[in-house]
Amino acid sequence: xxxxxxxxxxxxxxxxxxxxxxxxxxxxxxxxxxxxxxxxxxxxxxxxxxxxxxxxxxxxxxxxxxxxxxxxxxxxxxxxxxxxxxxxxxxxxxxxxxxxxxxxxxxxxxxxx
Amino acid sequence: xxxxxxxxxxxxxxxxxxxxxxxxxxxxxxxxxxxxxxxxxxxxxxxxxxxxxxxxxxxxxxxxxxxxxxxxxxxxxxxxxxxxxxxxxxxxxxxxxxxxxxxxxxxxxxxx
Numbered sequence: 001x002x003x004x005x006x007x008x009x010x011x012x013x014x015x016x017x018x019x020x021x022x023x024x025x026x027x028x029x030x031x032x033x034x035x036x037x038x039x040x041x042x043x044x045x046x047x048x049x050x051x052x053x054x055x056x057x058x059x060x061x062x063x064x065x066x067x068x069x070x071x072x073x074x075x076x077x078x079x080x081x082x083x084x085x086x087x088x089x090x091x092x093x094x095x096x097x098x099x100x101x102x103x104x105x106x107x108x109x110x111x112x113x
Numbered sequence: 114x115x116x117x118x119x120x121x122x123x124x125x126x127x128x129x130x131x132x133x134x135x136x137x138x139x140x141x142x143x144x145x146x147x148x149x150x151x152x153x154x155x156x157x158x159x160x161x162x163x164x165x166x167x168x169x170x171x172x173x174x175x176x177x178x179x180x181x182x183x184x185x186x187x188x189x190x191x192x193x194x195x196x197x198x199x200x201x202x203x204x205x206x207x208x209x210x211x212x213x214x215x216x217x218x219x220x221x222x223x224x225x
Contacts, residue, residue, distance in 0.1 A: 002154075032208055042117075042201050042215030043156070056212065091155060095211050100163075102146070103212040105157040 002026070004105035006092050013082055014110045020078045021108045025094030030077050035066055035091040035100070036060065043091055049075060082112045115140045115204050117216035125222045126192050134187045134219045136202035142182045144205030146213060147174075147199045156201065159187075189221075199221045 007008035013019050025032050030051050035043035045078040046065070048056045061067070064082075069075040079086055089107040117141040126132050134195050136145070144163045150155040159168045162178035162185060169176055173190045189196055203213040 007118075040217065042217050043202070043213075045212050048210060048212060050210070055210075066144070072171050080175065084156070089153070093156075093211070100144070100211075101158050102213065103158070106155040106204075107153075109153065 003060075004092055004094050004103050006090075006097070006105035006108050008098045008108060009030075009106065010109045010111075012113065014113050015084060016081055018078065018080045019082060019110065020076055021090055021092075021110075023092030023105060024075070025092070026096075026103055027073075029094035029096050029103070030072065031095045032069055033093040034075070035093065035104075036076055037089040037091060037107070038087075046077075074086065077097045079110075082110075084112050086110060114216050115206070117202055117204055117214060119200075119202060119216040119219050120153055121219060122217070123220040123222075125224060128193060128223055128225050132189050132192055132221070134202075134221075136216055138204055139156065140183070140204075142178065142185070142204050143207050144183045145178055146201075146203040147176050147185070148201045148203065148215075150201060150218070151198050153200045154192075159200075164198050166202070175222050190208045192223045194220075194223045194225055197221055 018068045032049040034046040039042040040080045049069040064080045067077045093102045128173040150198040165180045165182045175188045199218040206212040
């Protein structure tokens with residue numbers, strides 16, 4: 001069990017640029033989640049994948065956000081035309097079918113200047 | 114939508130003291146998670162409660178879900194500096210997967 005891996009750990013970008021984050025879940029986990037956490041708040045749900053299918057998207061995920069999990073393994077989260085309000089920690093989590101635990105990665109801290 | 118309120122928002126205790134963190138939900142809880150987070154890092158699973166009246170313990174941390182399933186408490190006995198961090202409660206939604214609504218967290222500092 002190598003844990004959930006996220007890359008990069010930190011990303012600084014200028015407003016208007018596009019950014020992409022990667023998440024590698026625990027290998028046998030077919031469920032994958034993205035959450036966003038701003039300073040002083042708890043994580044907020046963004047989206048959920050079961051295998052390669054994206055089954056739920058939060059209203060927080062505007063048209064500028066897109067998430068994929070093409071082969072049911074790793075996932076990417078892309079933000080187009082970043083805004084300062086996108087600055088946050090983006091957390092990825094995974095779980096096995098029927099499991100109760102949600103395993104989180106260390107997150108990608110995004111700063112939009 | 115479901116909301117979780119945690120109290121206190123922050124807590125400073127002397128090493129060796131006991132403490133309690135509370136989590137109150139605006140709706141009935143299908144399941145309640147407790148996670149710990151170090152600053153700038155991911156969340157570490159502590160425990161999950163599902164049944165009213167259920168109580169679980171791990172090392173010096175005990176969590177309980179009340180009978181009416183709208184409130185949970187986390188109790189730390191004989192606190193240590195390693196217990197410092199942000200404690201988050203999270204409500205499991207009823208959709209059959211781990212869509213979780215989190216509280217805003219309780220920041221714990223333990224003074225040696």
